Amino acid sequence: MDTWLNNLWHGVTLGGNEVMRSLMVALLSLVIMLVVVLVVIWLERKVSADIQNRIGPIRTGGVLGFVLQSLADALKLLMKEDLRPAGADRWPFYIAPYLVFLPAFMAYMILPFSATWIPQDVKIGILYYCAVSAVPVLGIAIAGWASNNKWSLLGALRSAAQLVSYEIPLGLAILAAVLLHGTLETGAIVRSQWLNPWLTLLTLPALLIFLTAGLAEVSRTPFDLPEAESELVSGFNTEYSGMRFATFFLAEFSASFFISALAVTLFLGGWSLWGLDLAWARHVFHWDTAAWFVDGALVPAAIPFVMKAFWFAVFMVKTFVVLWILMWVKWTLPRLRIDQVLNFGWKALLPAALANLLLVSLVGAWLQPAGGDTPGRPAVVNAIVLPGVGPPGAADGDAAGSPASAPGRP
Amino acid sequence: MILPAMPEDYGTTVVSMGPQHPSTHGVLRLMLKMDGETVLRLVPVIGYLHRGTEKLAESRTYTMIIPYTDRLDYLSAMYMNLGYVLAVERLLGLEVPERARWLRTAVAELQRLASHLLWLGSFALDLAATTVFLYTFREREIILDLFETLCGARLTYNYMRIGGVMADVPAGWLGRAADYLDVQERMLVEYENLLTGNPIFRARTEGIGVISGADAVNFGLSGPTLRGSGVPYDIRKLEPYDAYGEVEFAVATREAGDCFARYEVRLDEMRESIKIVRQCLEKLDGLAGEVQGRAPRVIKPAAGEAYARVEAPRGLFGVFSVSDGTANPVRVRFRSPSFANLCALDHMCRGVKLADVVAVLGSIDIVLGEIDR
Numbered sequence: 001m002d003t004w005l006n007n008l009w010h011g012v013t014l015g016g017n018e019v020m021r022s023l024m025v026a027l028l029s030l031v032i033m034l035v036v037v038l039v040v041i042w043l044e045r046k047v048s049a050d051i052q053n054r055i056g057p058i059r060t061g062g063v064l065g066f067v068l069q070s071l072a073d074a075l076k077l078l079m080k081e082d083l084r085p086a087g088a089d090r091w092p093f094y095i096a097p098y099l100v101f102l103p104a105f106m107a108y109m110i111l112p113f114s115a116t117w118i119p120q121d122v123k124i125g126i127l128y129y130c131a132v133s134a135v136p137v138l139g140i141a142i143a144g145w146a147s148n149n150k151w152s153l154l155g156a157l158r159s160a161a162q163l164v165s166y167e168i169p170l171g172l173a174i175l176a177a178v179l180l181h182g183t184l185e186t187g188a189i190v191r192s193q194w195l196n197p198w199l200t201l202l203t204l205p206a207l208l209i210f211l212t213a214g215l216a217e218v219s220r221t222p223f224d225l226p227e228a229e230s231e232l233v234s235g236f237n238t239e240y241s242g243m244r245f246a247t248f249f250l251a252e253f254s255a256s257f258f259i260s261a262l263a264v265t266l267f268l269g270g271w272s273l274w275g276l277d278l279a280w281a282r283h284v285f286h287w288d289t290a291a292w293f294v295d296g297a298l299v300p301a302a303i304p305f306v307m308k309a310f311w312f313a314v315f316m317v318k319t320f321v322v323l324w325i326l327m328w329v330k331w332t333l334p335r336l337r338i339d340q341v342l343n344f345g346w347k348a349l350l351p352a353a354l355a356n357l358l359l360v361s362l363v364g365a366w367l368q369p370a371g372g373d374t375p376g377r378p379a380v381v382n383a384i385v386l387p388g389v390g391p392p393g394a395a396d397g398d399a400a401g402s403p404a405s406a407p408g409r410p
Numbered sequence: 411m412i413l414p415a416m417p418e419d420y421g422t423t424v425v426s427m428g429p430q431h432p433s434t435h436g437v438l439r440l441m442l443k444m445d446g447e448t449v450l451r452l453v454p455v456i457g458y459l460h461r462g463t464e465k466l467a468e469s470r471t472y473t474m475i476i477p478y479t480d481r482l483d484y485l486s487a488m489y490m491n492l493g494y495v496l497a498v499e500r501l502l503g504l505e506v507p508e509r510a511r512w513l514r515t516a517v518a519e520l521q522r523l524a525s526h527l528l529w530l531g532s533f534a535l536d537l538a539a540t541t542v543f544l545y546t547f548r549e550r551e552i553i554l555d556l557f558e559t560l561c562g563a564r565l566t567y568n569y570m571r572i573g574g575v576m577a578d579v580p581a582g583w584l585g586r587a588a589d590y591l592d593v594q595e596r597m598l599v600e601y602e603n604l605l606t607g608n609p610i611f612r613a614r615t616e617g618i619g620v621i622s623g624a625d626a627v628n629f630g631l632s633g634p635t636l637r638g639s640g641v642p643y644d645i646r647k648l649e650p651y652d653a654y655g656e657v658e659f660a661v662a663t664r665e666a667g668d669c670f671a672r673y674e675v676r677l678d679e680m681r682e683s684i685k686i687v688r689q690c691l692e693k694l695d696g697l698a699g700e701v702q703g704r705a706p707r708v709i710k711p712a713a714g715e716a717y718a719r720v721e722a723p724r725g726l727f728g729v730f731s732v733s734d735g736t737a738n739p740v741r742v743r744f745r746s747p748s749f750a751n752l753c754a755l756d757h758m759c760r761g762v763k764l765a766d767v768v769a770v771l772g773s774i775d776i777v778l779g780e781i782d783r
Binding site: 048051052053054127150151153157221222224231232233331332333334335336337338340341 | 610
């Protein structure tokens, strides 16, 4: 089971065939995303019901309702007629939902679900996300334009203005984490937080900026202007029905989950318990944690499956807590107006993000001793690893061989 | 009608908001001439809910008209009943028993509470604060239950009668109503916690849809929309009907004239309504007597005319009734507060953003059943 999963995650079984490997990674991302989104939609309904004195969906699926309810909804939408307004621009109208949907699931590729479970640990990791997350706005703009409906067009224009504005503070908040951990690889960023837990504290302001900008990026209340039901009927997706609407819907919830997962990954220690897990593994379970690291990189085969599953659970719990906070915000706050949204983005959030970046850079430079030769990350970080928590190398003061000094792959 | 035709209209769009739109509160259509998201002009198109109530009234007897008035402002049907029966009572010169007068005042104020609760919920919903809507409906449900035990209906009550009310309260009703008032007082704080101090809510309502006191009077506005502009005009004080002359309450006003002022006025009014109902319940507790006055079996008022006006939740509701001595009125005319309030919408909305139109429309609280009649 363990080997199979490891192979699956790393796509090695297929004899190194790059095409098959890529397909495997894509399939894996898609499956994870679909399953997760089914649960997220159900959760959204339950959480909103809880906040609003309602019960929420209870009839479908019995105890499996948390998956089957959304599945039933999707199935219903699948059987609906796929309408296209007479004046709509045919092909753009048909293609737009997938332009929004594809990036939403492509981003899942870089999520570190557990220490060794990453669909594809890309070197440029977070940069890849920044690139991919810029695509949906294109799909939304096309959907709004092609629908031949003024409400849709207004929604699309709002969306273009909003998403482009908030990508900048979002990027700057991400940059703060990247700067501090000295790597773009999502897996390495989590490992850095794992071994240097106090770094998490330094990125807390960035987390707030990230979550605020993230709310705007995934267009949730108070930033749900592209849809804005009470103003624009349904915004850019007014004219969509059936499965094409479901695709937009799916992409939206997938993005909500992803933004929470990314917040956890970059700022809240990802799958780790900030080194506590490592301490427990060594002192409570008496596992040979030293064997988990070879030249600073993790060895998947050496880590017990239970540990990986535990990390996965930690990651999921953290993500759902963040997601729950996003839902709480959504069902409590009213919606901002478009000019207020843009003003807030450019005049408040962007300066805050810049100030935060400056602060983090200064702290980073202060932490970096003169002549420090570790590329990319403050070398002093290695020395402040909690006693008995870090990998043996770091605890013994052997900075050269410690994983902390070389978070990336060798 | 406001299609871009002139050279200066170049670059503007006309958007038809409604009649199928989530925020037009019924079947209202707003023609918006917009420059991007900014509203240049607004023309309300009404009539989608016209049922000819005034014409129908001419071929019905006086008693048969009461249920039709339920369908005017269906969110405050008690008040529509009340305005109409007051007019006919004045036509007849009929005395209403004391207990009936107090009962009418109690249910009328409960109706105001129910109506304002619905308004608060839908106003918050217009600003996308969905949760408040379900909270206010929770309390409104208690009032509807009270009304149901009182007259059997939850929306169109047909409770008021010429010369009194349909029936006395059932056993235990006064106590239940008193319990409800306690709950409502606590819950008002909850709504305020969600909205009043919320910076987003304030940003969306303060300084939006401003209308000065003078303009408000000139447009013929009434109710909370007028009082939000600092004009303390309330028929309950100026021309007390039923038991309003004998209860103590304050007229809530605000100076700002924006959406937030109208919101605050309505919340204050809800607190005052709670006070009024409390006084009514106390009085009713020790008051015995008839609830139906000595109205003739077949109502044939002497030839003449009568006008009655009441302070309905949305403003001044007037009923003008003309009799020629037969069993059917010659003419019944309803003065609808929502109609006058809607007419000022263009004035309030020029230069605001599209999203503000929804907020302003929500803040003047219209009911299309009463506008179209």
